[in-house]
Every structure is written in structure tokens, then in C-alpha cells.
Amino acid sequence: GAGVSQTPSNKVTEKGKYVELRCDPISGHTALYWYRQSLGQGPEFLIYFQGTGAADDSGLPNDRFFAVRPEGSVSTLKIQRTERGDSAVYLCASSFDTAGNEQFFGPGTRLTVL
Amino acid sequence: DQQVKQNSPSLSVQEGRISILNCDYTNSMFDYFLWYKKYPAEGPTFLISISSIKDKNEDGRFTVFLNKSAKHLSLHIVPSQPGDSAVYFCAASGDSGTYKYIFGTGTRLKVLA
Numbered sequence: 392g393a394g395v396s397q398t399p400s401n402k403v404t405e406k407g408k409y410v411e412l413r414c415d416p417i418s419g420h421t422a423l424y425w426y427r428q429s430l431g432q433g434p435e436f437l438i439y440f441q442g443t444g445a446a447d448d449s450g451l452p453n454d455r456f457f458a459v460r461p462e463g464s465v466s467t468l469k470i471q472r473t474e475r476g477d478s479a480v481y482l483c484a485s486s487f488d489t490a491g492n493e494q495f496f497g498p499g500t501r502l503t504v505l
Numbered sequence: 506d507q508q509v510k511q512n513s514p515s516l517s518v519q520e521g522r523i524s525i526l527n528c529d530y531t532n533s534m535f536d537y538f539l540w541y542k543k544y545p546a547e548g549p550t551f552l553i554s555i556s557s558i559k560d561k562n563e564d565g566r567f568t569v570f571l572n573k574s575a576k577h578l579s580l581h582i583v584p585s586q587p588g589d590s591a592v593y594f595c596a597a598s599g600d601s602g603t604y605k606y607i608f609g610t611g612t613r614l615k616v617l618a
Contacts, residue, residue: 395548422604424604426606426608431610432610433509433511433594433596433608433609433610433611434549434594434606434608435608436605436606436607439604439605447604447605450605482548482549484548486604493539493551493554494551494604494606495551496541496548496549496550497548498546498547498548499548
């Protein structure tokens with residue numbers, strides 16, 4: 392079966408531009424997570440969806456970051472007015488539900504803001 | 506403030522010997538701990554986990570030990586194999602919800618043939 396997929400694998404953009412990063416979770420997984428991994432760091436939690444709703448967005452760094460999951464499957468992470476400090480690998484994960492279930496990660500999208 | 510710390514950025518071990526990766530945490534509310542392995546250009550892959558009600562969990566060549574009083578956990582790999590060469594992340598959850606994993610900075614393990 393297919394794992395978590397993320398597109399694009401790499402994205403280069405200029406400072407101030409808008410970007411969208413897409414995540415396709417494992418079929419049947421109701422929980423979806425976004426993490427950000429900066430160079431030399433571990434993944435850092437951004438947001439968690441249970442179904443269509445964002446159950447916890449406490450990790451989003453500021454209001455330039457927004458994520459949606461309109462049909463409870465595919466999710467899009469949206470970043471407005473990108474800054475050089477947004478450069479990182481953005482990881483998506485999904486799990487069957489939440490408590491005690493391991494999160495399966497996608498390969499990530501490497502975002503570079505010039 | 507780093508709540509989960511992996512103080513060794515790298516470790517080299519001879520094939521067949523034991524690899525010991527360490528992790529310390531500061532938040533006593535954490536009650537679930539995991540180890541993930543990451544190869545280049547891939548996402549982290551779940552390896553093994555342990556609940557705070559246990560002090561040891563074993564899965565094949567991988568064993569995780571938890572010392573709650575010291576707020577310390579370790580991952581033992583024995584025997585180590587070249588394919589184990591990867592970055593290993595320790596993660597913890599429980600304080601703000603079981604879904605919110607707090608990751609350490611990772612330890613790069615190199616198993617020498």
C-alpha cells in the first residue's frame with residue numbers, strides 16, 4: 392500500500408511569495424500532522440487535524456502559516472509572504488487515529504526561500 | 506528550551522557490536538516515548554516505543570530502556586548492522602496531548618563494516 396506522499400519534493404521560491412505544500416495521507420488515516428524540520432534540528436510540531444478540522448494549531452509560528460484539510464484526506468500547508476527563515480523541510484505524517492498510534496511520515500518537502 | 510535532548514550528534518560503531526543511543530528529557534509529564542530512524546531524503550520511520558508504565562521494551566535487535574527517575578531513555582541495537590546507519594530521533598509526548606511529538610535533535614549512527 393502507498394505511504395504518505397508529499398508534493399513537491401523540492402520548492403524554491405523568492406522572499407515574499409506564496410507557497411502551497413501538499414500532503415496525501417495513508418488511506419483511512421483520520422489524523423494528519425504537519426511538522427517542520429530546520430537544519431540540524433528534529434521535527435517540530437506545527438498542526439494536527441482530526442478529520443477535516445484542525446484540532447491543534449498551536450505550533451504554527453505566525454499567521455502567515457495556514458493549513459486546510461477540506462475533505463478529511465489531502466491537506467495543504469499554505470505559507471504567505473515567505474521569509475528566508477521559513478526555509479526548512481516540511482514533513483507530513485498521518486495515523487489511524489491519535490492516542491498510542493504511531494505516526495507515519497512522508498518524505499517531506501524541502502522549501503528554500505531565496 | 507529543548508525538552509528532549511540528544512547530546513551526542515554522532516556515533517560510530519563496528520558491525521556486530523552494540524549501539525547505544527541516549528536521550529534525556531526535562532518534562533516529567535511526558536508519558537510516551539518513541540524512537541524514529543531517518544535515512545537521507547526520506548521521512549522518519551517509526552522504530553520502537555515505550556509507555557511510562559514500563560521500563561523496557563524489546564523488538565528484535567532493538568531495545569528501549571526508560572529510567573523515569575533520571576528522565577533518561579536509551580536505544581540499544583544489537584548486533585549493529587551497516588543498514589542501521591541513519592539518523593535516530595528520540596521523541597516524547599503526553600504533556601500537551603499524545604499526538605504532539607516533541608523530537609530531539611537526532612544522533613547520526615554510522616555502523617562500520
